Amino acid sequence: MSYNLERKTIEKFFSTQWAAATPVGLDGQEFTPSIDSVRLTIGSGMVLQGSIGRTANRKDHMGNLTVQVFTDGKKGSAGPRGYVETIINMLMEKTLDNNGAVITTTADAFLRFSPPTRTGILHPYVSASFKDAPFHVTNVIAPFIRYST
Numbered sequence: 001m002s003y004n005l006e007r008k009t010i011e012k013f014f015s016t017q018w019a020a021a022t023p024v025g026l027d028g029q030e031f032t033p034s035i036d037s038v039r040l041t042i043g044s045g046m047v048l049q050g051s052i053g054r055t056a057n058r059k060d061h062m063g064n065l066t067v068q069v070f071t072d073g074k075k076g077s078a079g080p081r082g083y084v085e086t087i088i089n090m091l092m093e094k095t096l097d098n099n100g101a102v103i104t105t106t107a108d109a110f111l112r113f114s115p116p117t118r119t120g121i122l123h124p125y126v127s128a129s130f131k132d133a134p135f136h137v138t139n140v141i142a143p144f145i146r147y148s149t
Helices: 005-016 071-078 081-090
Strands: 037-049 059-072 112-113 125-132 135-148
Touching: 005 037, 005 059, 005 081, 005 112, 059 081, 071 125, 071 135, 081 125, 081 135, 112 125
Parallel strands: none
Antiparallel strands: 037 059, 059 135, 112 135, 125 135
C-alpha cells in the first residue's frame, strides 16, 4: 500500500462526505482560498510495527489530516464553528477501506481516523484559530493510522 493510495482514499472520503458544502482544496493541489472554503493537507508520519509473529507483519503508518477552514474574518471565531463541528463529527472514529468507503469490519481496514494508542484514542481537534485578513482560519487536525503489510 502506498502514500499515494492513502492520499486518494482520504480525499475521496472527505469529498464524498463534504458533498460540496464549500469549495475544497485537495492535498498539494493549486488552490486559492475563498471565504467559506476548506483545504486539506495530509501529513504522513512515523511507521510503527503493528503486529509480531505473522507471516507478513502489519505496519502502522501514523499521520495527520489538517483541514483548514477559511471563513469571513469579520465574523471572528463565530464563522468557522459550524464547519468545524461538521468536520470533527465526519472524521471521528471512522474506519475506511482503500476506496474511501466507511466500513465496520477491521479485516478490510485500510485507514482509521481516531486511532487507538497506548495512552488513549487520538480524536480530531482544533489546533489553531486565527485572523489572517480577509479570513478567519481554523485548523482541524485529524490523526489517522494507515495499515499495510
